[in-house]
Amino acid sequence: MAPGIPPFTTPMKKYQKRDFKEDSSSRRLENMSTRIAIHPSHSVVPESDNSDDSSAGNYFDFCSQLKKEVDDIFHSSLNSVVKKSCKCKNRFFLLATSDDAFFKKTHVFLESEGHVSVQPSDFFKREIRSSPLLIIVRNVDIAKHIFEVPHLLELRKSPHVQFAGIDEPEDVVNLTYQELFITGGFVMFDREAIESISSDNINKVWGILKTLCKTGKWKWVLHYRDSRCLKENARLCPKAREKEYLLNKCKEEGLLDILSYHECDLMTRQEPNYLQCLCHQQVQNISARYPVFVSDLKTDCRFEKNGIMTMTVDSFLMGLISKTTNRFV
Numbered sequence: 507m508a509p510g511i512p513p514f515t516t517p518m519k520k521y522q523k524r525d526f527k528e529d530s531s532s533r534r535l536e537n538m539s540t541r542i543a544i545h546p547s548h549s550v551v552p553e554s555d556n557s558d559d560s561s562a563g564n565y566f567d568f569c570s571q572l573k574k575e576v577d578d579i580f581h582s583s584l585n586s587v588v589k590k591s592c593k594c595k596n597r598f599f600l601l602a603t604s605d606d607a608f609f610k611k612t613h614v615f616l617e618s619e620g621h622v623s624v625q626p627s628d629f630f631k632r633e634i635r636s637s638p639l640l641i642i643v644r645n646v647d648i649a650k651h652i653f654e655v656p657h658l659l660e661l662r663k664s665p666h667v668q669f670a671g672i673d674e675p676e677d678v679v680n681l682t683y684q685e686l687f688i689t690g691g692f693v694m695f696d697r698e699a700i701e702s703i704s705s706d707n708i709n710k711v712w713g714i715l716k717t718l719c720k721t722g723k724w725k726w727v728l729h730y731r732d733s734r735c736l737k738e739n740a741r742l743c744p745k746a747r748e749k750e751y752l753l754n755k756c757k758e759e760g761l762l763d764i765l766s767y768h769e770c771d772l773m774t775r776q777e778p779n780y781l782q783c784l785c786h787q788q789v790q791n792i793s794a795r796y797p798v799f800v801s802d803l804k805t806d807c808r809f810e811k812n813g814i815m816t817m818t819v820d821s822f823l824m825g826l827i828s829k830t831t832n833r834f835v
């Protein structure tokens with residue numbers, strides 16, 4: 507498992523606004539790095555052996571004072587950058603799911619702050635394609651409605667598109683929103699693709715995931731029932747044994763997750779409802795940018811409409827990296 511990459515199945519934690527703010531701002535504002543670099547001074551260790559209580563107290567006062575100043579500088583500069591950027595064309599699209607006054611209020615507030623509302627038909631207009639576009643969804647709408655965002659898959663692929671979950675109309679301007687679909691993704695093979703995959707190709711998938719993980723958290727997810735099937739086959743046939751061995755290696759590296767038992771695994775069921783399952787997985791892993799479904803059967807267009815990338819086994823092995831890394835180059 508790559509260092510610093512937490513397990514993929516960690517339940518979506520209730521975000522802490524402040525954490526998020528510092529997180530996303532540091533990503534956005536590279537020019538602030540010189541100021542952030544002051545932080546290592548926190549680790550200066552006082553000569554505590556011969557220091558009495560008051561000097562230790564001074565040290566800690568100094569440290570917290572420094573921290574406060576750094577944070578103040580950081581946040582006031584950040585705010586001014588954000589305010590400045592509000593004056594230029596920052597495009598947004600707010601997913602309104604009802605007549606609730608919340609949406610009108612948010613829309614009006616964003617426009618009063620200089621942001622420009624755009625219609626889905628203008629998302630990819632050539633002349634403005636390179637200006638940032640923020641797709642805003644109310645947090646309570648995520649589970650039920652996030653897949654209704656028009657052109658969701660194309661939006662994910664655009665490096666200039668960010669997704670924000672909000673609780674309050676002011677969350678975007680105050681940078682207290684939750685960032686959604688940030689980086690990385692997860693890959694689900696259908697049952698046939700998993701049953702027929704060769705050891706060589708498992709190695710290839712492994713390599714692809716390792717490469718992708720350099721730019722974000724990527725995982726291969728496997729249904730419980732499929733993993734049981736592979737285990738049973740491994741007892742009977744050496745080829746299946748090799749596959750199982752490789753999959754276990756992937757699991758040890760944190761690149762493969764066996765999903766916990768759910769309705770897709772019922773023996774009474776012919777096959778999983780992959781669309782529903784992938785949408786559910788996406789909501790559970792809301793920071794993942796790409797859900798990928800790999801199947802050699804013809805997948806219906808509802809997958810793409812719901813923002814899910816679909817690929818055949820071959821196209822996955824040949825091209826996933828080029829299809830998803832545009833955000834990072």
Ligand SMILES: [Zn+2]
Pocket residue numbers: 545548573576
């Ligand atoms: Zn600090």
Ligand SMILES: [Zn+2]
Pocket residue numbers: 613617623
């Ligand atoms: Zn308007």
Ligand SMILES: [Zn+2]
Pocket residue numbers: 729768769770771778779783
């Ligand atoms: Zn499932």
